Amino acid sequence: MSTHQESGSVGVTQTLTARLFTAEAPLVLASGAELGPVDVAYETYGTLNADGSNAVYICHALTGDAHAAGWHEGARRPGWWDNLIGPGKPLDTTRFFVICSNLIGGCQGSTGPSSTNPTTGEAYGLDFPLLDMADFVSVHRALLAHLGVRRLLVALGGSLGGMQVLQWSLTHPGDMANAAIIAASSRLTAQNIAFSAVARRAIMADRQFKDGQYAAAGTSPAVGLSIARMMAHITYMSEDAFTEKFGRSPQNATSRRGFGIDFAVESYLDHQGTTFLERFDALSYLYLTRVMDYFDPFARGDALSLLRSHPVNHLVVSFDTDWRFSTEHSLRILRHLEGARQPVTFRELKSAYGHDSFLLDDPTYHATLRAWFDRALEVGL
């Protein structure tokens, strides 16, 4: 029975790093290319129980990192999914063992294009191999082996995170009992790819991009990356959310008309673009968005054959104001899973906030996840 304890924090957390592949025993990518060494940054919360039946893997979205919950020493904000993870929260860390890792190709502790290429001694830049959703799953699985987790109770992710979960459940259904795919897509639309294309163009057309060798040149395509972020951020919110947050309020009551930051929303986007530079790398943006563009797991005729023999209980959730990955994206996933006779639950939740809703603590959303997690724990592996 659920107890009504106060929702708490997992407290101070630290990001750890594991070397999961080496130059001698490299990661073999879906493309056939090899990558080594591969380091992966991760955090865990809670304790793996004696029979190893309470492990939950969090797959993060495009710009996420391993720090999903709790506080880093001296930080002003907690981890990116702190409202979900902690004592008394839907992913109650007194009962669940939660793992979150940074994607390879990323830039927040895991090996990516800004890491050092052992053959040149300099940053990989555009020599870093192109990645596939399957490569993310390979690395997640290697981390599980490293942590001694044999099977997951739940794999969970929103947006690009949900896409990893889908890839994972399709290709290794034996790895998990339950899979939650939130605000995700099984195939980007032309519009989705178009937005990513403009973001990449902004980065690559920045003079400081220098064919991806900007780190060696001691510079970075800051203007391009911040424009990419500003534009992407618009797609993460609904029109209503922008209206509610800013309306048409001016940034400064007294300022004259011009081409500067006249409106509050302009200031907000500018801030989003600038702060993004502190935590994200332009090359990672190129590599990770490209993985999303090419993701199309149901294109394979036998995509669902493994799941048919090892069913996984799926949860598919969308938000009605999400226009980045609209409900139609989730329904496509649902149709394929239901068609393959998988136990699947679907909800389209009401939210004013668009794609970013999956990160917010809307009561119905969290009640849905809580009910589903609680049931998962009750049934076990």
Place this chain on the structure above:
Amino acid sequence: MNTASLRLDLQLVADQIFPGSRVLDLGCGSGSLLAHLMDAKRCSGLGVEIDPESVLGAIRRGVPVLDRRVEDALVDFADDSYDTVVLSRTLQTMLRPEFVLSQMARVAERLVVSVPNFGWYRNRLRLLSGRMPVSKEIPYQWYNSPNLRFTTLADLEDLFDQLDLIVDRRFTYTQQGRRLRMYGQSANLMASAAVYVLRPAR
């Protein structure tokens, strides 16, 4: 536990479902029928429900459920993809009952439909007195009723005919839940509700 709390018409519906079958329950509420079938009859199932609290209840119970309108959900299911499709006390809330029944016949070879009977004599008396029927089966005022379509058993059976749905069995019962052993039109007068087992003629 689920069995004990199963509503009478749901128990009747449950009795019509073969062990191990794949069941689609349209308007599944909080999933009590499916939970019972999954536990007691090794069925696999999927529910469709639009009421938010009921959906949450089904999720907590471990019943796979789609939070969608029945009409929208139905068109996505493949032909003959379920053994039995159940529609319990939901048909009267559908804007397009004809469409829903024909889609059900496409999706499964066996249909179980339970309905309140607007032709029950007390409803008729109530209407004769100049008032809209209100009863245990229809506990609403005209202005707050979720029911959109009002049918008697006789009218409903005409529609079954028209849609080439064969009535394999019909169970009728009183407001108190007592089974009626009646055939033909007298049930249309005496039954407050009915459960039909149907099969498409194909």
